[in-house]
Amino acid sequence: MLQFILKRLGLAILVAFTVSFISFSLLFLSGDPAAALAGETASGEDIEAIRRVYGFDRPMMVQYADWLLSALRGDFGESYYFKLPVAGLIADRLSVTMTLGVCGISFALLTAVPLGVAAAVRPNSLIDRFALFMSVAGQALPSFWFGLILIVVFAIKLGWLPPSGAATWRHFVMPTIVLGYYAMPAIMRLTRAGMLEVLSSDYIRTARAKGASETRVMFKHALRNAIIPVVSLAAVQMGFMLGGSIVVESIFALYGAGYLAWESIGRNDLPTVQALILIFSMFYIVFTFLADVLNAWLDPRMRSS
Secondary structure: OHHHHHHHHHHHHHHHHHHHHHHHHHHHHOOOHHHHHHOOOOOHHHHHHHHHHOOOOOOHHHHHHHHHHHHHOOOOOEOOOOOOEHHHHHHHHHHHHHHHHHHHHHHHHHHHHHHHHHHHHOOOOHHHHHHHHHHHHHHHOOHHHHHHHHHHHHHHHOOOOOOOOOOOHHHHHHHHHHHHHHHHHHHHHHHHHHHHHHHOOHHHHHHHHOOOOHHHHHHHHHHHHHOHHHHHHHHHHHHHHHHOOHHHHHHOOOOOHHHHHHHHHHOOOHHHHHHHHHHHHHHHHHHHHHHHHHHHHHOHHHHHO
């Protein structure tokens, strides 16, 4: 197990360095950063002055090494637009996005996994058809439209929940449902397919023949093996929720890190965009690594891969 963890950790570190270089390269792929900062009416002398001030006149690899060392210390420079340290700017917004992401994936798992198990246990039944309907509806329903419908019904018409903000837990109820409902279909379908495959296996029939209770068969034997691909999918979905929550944060005026990314892209705030891409990518890498370790614990056969 230790060898497996070290191997996956080395791969994660390699991917992290690759992502950091790609993130830094965006500064140059988008054009001349000095010209972008100077504006359209700037003269050549102004652009050269800005290039010297920000160090854009140095070799690219030297700039990358300095940026990476500073990033490892938690220093991402100063925002071009907000004129504040990028690290502090992101720290103020990241808690909202993290809370929304954790609540969203929890809602998706607590809803989709039991529904997928129930659908697999009773195939072609009413609950199976309901699960398939929820799966199709979840894929076809746009997040922005679903969010607006919830605001109209539960905030404006009924007055049960606040329509926007992040002051209390009640402000996160509707955003959690919208963000989690988007991840539900894939998790539910994968759980259902995995359970159907496992329940038809020989070792399940053997466990039942030995007199094991149905609860023990379902949760110790069947679900333990069927949940393995769901763990990997949940890690991917969690990374997507953190980086792709811009629409939900905009609709409910949460102003987390996702909304900050949208603001920074629109205002050409490259240091903030670089830092956000790196941070979201690191979250994705960490979640994937933890999912691999958990899957290896659930299924010892994976440790030899």
